[in-house]
Amino acid sequence: MPPYRVLSIDGGGIRGIITVILLERLSQDPALTGWLDKADLLAGTSTGGLLALGLARGVPLKTIRELYETKGKKIFDDSILHDIVDLGKIIGAKYDTKGLESELKKILGDATLANLKKKVLITTFDLDNSDDPKREPGSPRTWKPKLFHNFPGPNTDGSHPAWKVGLYTAAAPTYFPSVDGYVDGGVYASNPSMCALAQTQDVRYGPPAALRDVVLLSLGTGISLQYIKGQRLDWGYAQWVKPLISLMLDGVSGIADYQCRKILGDARYHRQAPIFPDGVRIDMDDVHKVQYMEEFASKKVNLAGTSKWIKDHWL
Numbered sequence: 001m002p003p004y005r006v007l008s009i010d011g012g013g014i015r016g017i018i019t020v021i022l023l024e025r026l027s028q029d030p031a032l033t034g035w036l037d038k039a040d041l042l043a044g045t046s047t048g049g050l051l052a053l054g055l056a057r058g059v060p061l062k063t064i065r066e067l068y069e070t071k072g073k074k075i076f077d078d079s080i081l082h083d084i085v086d087l088g089k090i091i092g093a094k095y096d097t098k099g100l101e102s103e104l105k106k107i108l109g110d111a112t113l114a115n116l117k118k119k120v121l122i123t124t125f126d127l128d129n130s131d132d133p134k135r136e137p138g139s140p141r142t143w144k145p146k147l148f149h150n151f152p153g154p155n156t157d158g159s160h161p162a163w164k165v166g167l168y169t170a171a172a173p174t175y176f177p178s179v180d181g182y183v184d185g186g187v188y189a190s191n192p193s194m195c196a197l198a199q200t201q202d203v204r205y206g207p208p209a210a211l212r213d214v215v216l217l218s219l220g221t222g223i224s225l226q227y228i229k230g231q232r233l234d235w236g237y238a239q240w241v242k243p244l245i246s247l248m249l250d251g252v253s254g255i256a257d258y259q260c261r262k263i264l265g266d267a268r269y270h271r272q273a274p275i276f277p278d279g280v281r282i283d284m285d286d287v288h289k290v291q292y293m294e295e296f297a298s299k300k301v302n303l304a305g306t307s308k309w310i311k312d313h314w315l
Helices: 013-027 047-057 061-075 080-085 098-108 162-170 193-200 237-264 287-300 304-314
Strands: 004-009 041-045 119-126 144-149 182-184 214-219 269-272
Touching (some): 004 047, 004 193, 013 214, 013 304, 041 047, 041 193, 047 061, 047 098, 047 119, 061 287, 098 162, 119 162, 119 193, 144 162, 144 193, 193 214, 214 237, 214 304
Parallel strands (some): 004 041, 214 269
Antiparallel strands (some): 119 144
């Protein structure tokens, strides 16, 4: 049987430009011609979700890259008026979603998930399932992870507009307000690789892919080396709130990598997660570091191992 190919892309805000450039470099390799077109499933969280939706829509990598390069400041527009309204970010999200919504509508148009050319799996988190049409009668009202997908079947999300699902997955807490009650799936799956692997085995959407046939390429958006010094940290809300989001995102990303590697093995699983030099930190909204990230992704990231893995196991 031919392999069932899965491409999984991490969250990371503006750092998604790194992933776009890595995809460009791999696609420009004559030995890998057409490799990206062979993907059977595109999975993504946050900025990775936007990339997955764009690729599944058939948007060229060049166009997606230009979105990060030229529209990043519009998407992450922290105006003085907005700061005044939300008391300097104390009681409101750092940015609103108007800029992001405008750009998503331009590149994704009126396509629904069902209209996309590829299968997608997009992570979000539903803060209140009371309005979920798929909620079973009598089931408890609660928050829960939500995976939007376009696999055919009774539980498909194919009718949802792609641009709106993009807003859901990009609604990172503290950065953007929730949208229709959904926030960024990075709260539980900043690296959606394990979610994608589970989706390939879901019998509700037809015969699952044989696990032995699944090959999975997982792409990160850049890792900043971080640590918290001290053997006993008697911290409360004030001290933990700033590092906690980064701690959780890096933690769940790492465990998904471990799980996929143990289940699939090196021949059927590969992760490319570039690490920034010691002392370099790039936050999700660091639009002023786009040029640095372009240089880093274009010249500093060694793709030899990834290219070889694609040639040996994907093609």
